[in-house]
Amino acid sequence: MRLDILAFASGVLGLQMQASLPVWWLWALAGGVLLLPRLFKLHALTRWLAILACCALGVAWASWRAEIRLADQLAVAWEGRDVEIVGVVAGLPQDFSHGTRFEFDLEKTLTAGIEVPSRIMLSYYQGSRDQEGWARLPVRPGERWRFTVRLKRPHGNANPGAFDYEAWLLERNIRATGYVRPNLPELLSAMTWQPGYLIERLRYAVRASFSEMLPAEAYPWTGILVALAVGDQKAIQGDLWPTFNRTGVTHALSISGLHVTMVAALFGWLVNVGWRRVPWLALRLPAQKAGVLAACLAALFYAALAGFAVPAQRTLYMLLVAALAMLSGRIVAPSRTLALALLVVLVVDPWSVLAAGFWLSFGAVGALLYVGSAEVGAGRGWRQRLRAWGVVQWAATLASLPILLLLFQQLSLVSPLANAVAIPVISFILTPLALLAALIPWWPILWLAHTVLDWLMVFLFWCAAWPVWQAPAPPLWAALAAAGGVAICLLPRGMPGRSLGFVLLLPAMFWSQARPPAGEAWIDVLDVGQGLASVVRTREHTLIYDPGPLYSAESDAGQRVVVPYLRTLGINRVDMLMVTHRDSDHSGGTASVLAALAVDEVRSSLPENGGVRCLAGQRWVWDGVAFEVLHPVAENYAADGKSNHVSCVLRVETGGRSVLLTSDIEAPDEAALLARAPDKLAADVLLVPHHGSKTSSTAAFIAAVDARDVVIPVGYRSRFGHPKAEVLARYSAAGSSVWRTDRDGAVQVVLKPGGAELAAWRDVHRRYWHGR
Template identity: 45%
Template sequence: MRCAILAFVAGACWLQTRAELPAPEHIASAVVIALLLCALRRHGANILGAALLGASWAAVLAHLAIADALPREMEGRDVAIIGTVDSLPHEFEGGSRFNVRVERILTPGASVPRTIAVSWYGQVAPAGGAREPVQPGERWQLVVRLQRPHGNANPYGFDYEAWLLEQGVRATGYVRPAGPRNQRLDGFVPRFGHVVERARAALRRHILQQLEGKRYAGVIVALVIGDQRGIPQSDWDVFNRTGISHLVSISGLHITMVAGLAAWAISYLWRRSFFIDGAALPLTLPAQKAAALAGALVALLYVLLAGFGVPAQRTFYMLAAVAAALWFGRVVALSHVLCLALAVVVLIDPWAVLGAGFWLSFGAVAVILYANLGRVQIETGWRRTLAVAARTQYAVTIGLVPLTMLLFSQVSVASPVANAIAIPVISLLVTPLALLGAMLPAPLAGPVLGLAHLAVELLADALALLAASPLAVLNAPAPQPWVFLLALSGTAWMLAPRGWPHRWAGLAAWMPMLTQLPTAPPAGSFTVTAFDVGQGMALLVETRGHRLLYDAGPQYAPGADAAGRILLPYLRGRGIGKLDALVVSHSDVDHAGGARTLLGGVKVAQVHSSLAAGHPVVRAARRHSRCTSEQEWNWDGVRFEMLGPAPPSYDEPGLKANARSCVLRVSAAGRAMLLAADIEAAQEAQLLQHAQGRLQADVLLAPHHGSGTSSTAAFLAAVAPTVGIFQVGYRNRYRHPKKEVYERYGSRGIRRLRTDESGAVVLAFGRQIEVSEYRAGRRRYWHGQ
């Protein structure tokens, strides 16, 4: 059974790597072949049949999910709908975001998916009074403007489109300010999911009211209902660097603990029911069965409050399987229980295999089971408990290193120490207090929740000291497949049962993984990566021994920007821990929005910008210099020339930020790229006058994202590019690139690449220019659907 389940999961994983879904007739044929193979009752045939069934099952669910799509002609149109709030709303400054389950479409001829995700900015009461929070289960009439699922596509980045598909969300958008047409119709629509989400909302509101103004209130909320959106990125950085982020949520450990306490309490009371007249409960139902049922039900309740995430699901299914075995008097191996939980998770949600939590959750349990094979316990009492806990922590720490490096390109060296402190504090003190405080009424909840918060605060202060050390985290490039498999075999060797020869030698298999260096182009050539950051700019220029980032992308919302979401994960994935230079072309938020986050996340030797002296980015820089047309330097046979702005422009206080953009030309071996930021026609004319002989470039970063005020015919003639890069957001409100400008490039035979369509674009400049598009090279069936 275990091999068949693993094959089923492997088939589902294979399906999630496909660029296109198999046709329905091919799926039907695969199912028939799979059933015939399974009927042969031969091990190899059964394994192959299970794999075919896994791929077929995932394909069927994918077809059903994608079929519920927003028609392209409906994008950008106002549509009136009636629906219910189907998720726990995320409140942010100036609005909220939530899922809507569409019940009726009021606009004639319109078509909308069953589930959509919308943001409501500046929501007010119908009478124009104070803002009314949206609550789960409410029925609303809304006017919405939608678009098909679309996310930024970059190496080592988060696949937002896959996440939306897993959530069943097939369109995103926002609520239009339509006055009385946006109105609440019902205060609550009774459905099971609505009851759960309303309960979660009530608990969150209760906790936040009792901990108003407290820094770590979001952590307490996460421990009670699994909503982690209230934890700021700065705190996540500390938790990740110390390796305790798995504790700052409803983890399997917490669910098991709560279920165990419930089972123990029921067992204790059940066995003593003889003292209650007429209530000899053990004679009706054995105490063990009652305890198992109680533990499973409490675990289910906690998992529902947790939002039914994969780690919580895995824990519940394992506990339920153990409870069922006890109830029916069966003896099952824990490996069978783990595989059964694995099968149920993938059956319900075949897209779960795309998430890091899936692999870390099941991987951790698998490591614990493997590491305890052949272990004979001779200790008793607290010594045995301490020995088991220490061995388990050692096994998980060692066992997950290759997987952590593969998923995050870093491993926390401080994790063993941090977890030794954090596990007992969070699991035995904070979580029980948080749960108790969440259930108590207001007069009693405050002190209990306050005590839980104090414990988190003290723990966070200690963790911050650990995280501050440069040795807290080991970074390396994401391992190649063969390097990962080698490290995995070494890990299995190190965790093998006692008696296995030279277990320490398994560490040698880690060396290729831990000693990898970032790739780099040959001397005398360079590569440029134009990231897909939405409506903004960010490009990484690499030579043999140096790296320069041109602009840092936009800020999306308070505390969220392109550096945190895209640039830093990419640099970690490549194993790049230092930038030799950062050029911030000008102060517009779509170019400078991620600069401070970037400076806080990676070492930057030098910042060049046109920013004012008091700008926060200038203050945060180690070294700063103004961009001027007089600057130039050489790295590894590659020439960098700053063509603008002219020094006198800094003495013109009324000049727009766009007009003072840093214009950079990078060239080597007769090939060049011109990075023109947001210059407009006037600045293009100045460049034609003062830098006429230095403008020619094979690749042009379209000025001002292809706006109608730039890319004049004379400028394009002088640059004479063969490739034009447009860094633009999908369906951006500026409608960049403008149609006439885009056609101007096309009329000159220039190859046009848009990051909203191509994803990240990588250009390798050597004797020839090699261009690769991330979406084309890593296309999945849900992209663009």
């Protein structure tokens, strides 16, 4: 059975890697045919045929579910148009710097002729639009509202090593996003009495109670207690996550399986003890079975209160399987229990395999079962217990190593020590206190939890100063080899060949990403929405040409796109950061890049950035590749005008082939370049000025550059209308191939003496949900 479930899981995972959906019923038919020999016991190979059948059924199941979900979509023609809808606030509202964001279940569309997906995500902006009367929308889960909204189909930035927002939306069944128009929203009902909405309202009430008792302004760790009580990780301050990642305790600050198990065990024990004291109850149902049922109910309630994350699901399903086995009088092996939990998770949510928590949760528990309960629990003395705790930490840390290197490119060296302290404190002190404060909203309880957390954070900040193992993202084969190495390393002592396990770990830990050969430059124009962030690499050097936009007070492209991308490449030091001009869609990620990476030199047109000012004529050569700044000149700085006019223009050239990076220059700047350096404008690839605005890309400039390929960094459905139709027409008339980050994702340019080769991330790594 376990192999069958693993085969089913591999089929589900394989489907999520596809660029398009197969015909699900053909796979289901193939699975049924392959199962026939096993049903009739016709051949000795039936075991292997059954495994193949389960794999095919996994593909069929995931494909069928995806087909149903993708069919619930918004028509392209209705993107960006006013639509009046009625529905219910479905989840915890999340405040951000300019408003509130929340999930919304559609009940009725009041605008004729449109079909809106059943679940959407809406934002209400309070101050960014400078409209009188706007304020934060006081929405609560379960409320029924009438809104006028503008929607768009699911779309996220597509970059190597970055978070796949479209996959996340698909998993949560959010099939459109948009914002509430300033037309007066109308509250129709204060509560919709359905179980899911009641749970979300309870979560909301607990979060509000915590915030009222311990205001975040005076108590900085309140968000952590909220996360432990109701699973709202967004309540945690964003600047704390680097500390948790560096110490390897991120999993402990979410609703983990250990927390659910602890709550279930506590309630089961209490009911067991109380049940025994009432004879007529014990006669009708043994106290042990009553305790098991109570534990399952407590686990179900806590998992629901915590938002039903994958670790909580896994633990809940394992407890349910174990409870059914106990109630039926059967003994089920722990590994079989884990396999059944895996099956239920994938049947309920086939997209869970795309989440890091899925792999970390099942990987850690699988490693502990692999080590064996006899090994972990052997002995009663303090030495044996200490050794058992060390075995647990060693197994969990080693099992997570391939996953962490593949997904996050780092491994905390201090993680065993940090977890040895943090897990008991969080699981047995902070989480019980947080849950008690949720049940009994009394300030001293929450204050005590915050005080304990104060001490723990001091320890974690100390641990965060320790070094972290960082390596480029290894290829899949190296990660699989590392997983095999972990299995060998965790064999019992005395087993021959354990040292081979460490050999298999080496490729993943010391993988070296390819770099451009001498005389070549690789230029990546990243997909950051409406803005610009690009990376230029030569054999031994790296340059960031703009770190991207500021999205909100909580996030920017440097943090969300540029730094994760460079870490997948194993780059922690940058030779030059060039911030072309002041506009926040180009400079907004500067602080995050400077905080996360070692930057040898900053060059920009912003005096507050320090470093070297961009000036035409600056030239340097890296590894046989020439770089030259063509704009601005000193007179541009002296003029009192738009910051666009001092944008740093950079020419990258090798072997007579070149790329021209133009940032946000406009028509006057293009004319100045034509007059000052006409012989340096011709290029094979052009980064289109100002995102395709009509203020740039004059016909004379396009003719002088004469680029075979042009790349437009632009946001999906840009609110500025970029790129303009007349600009696109000019480039098409000039015979240029147009690449767009909103359509193609990140665009990679390989510049070498023989010419320039371009590739789009969405083409090379397409998934079936992209653009749908």
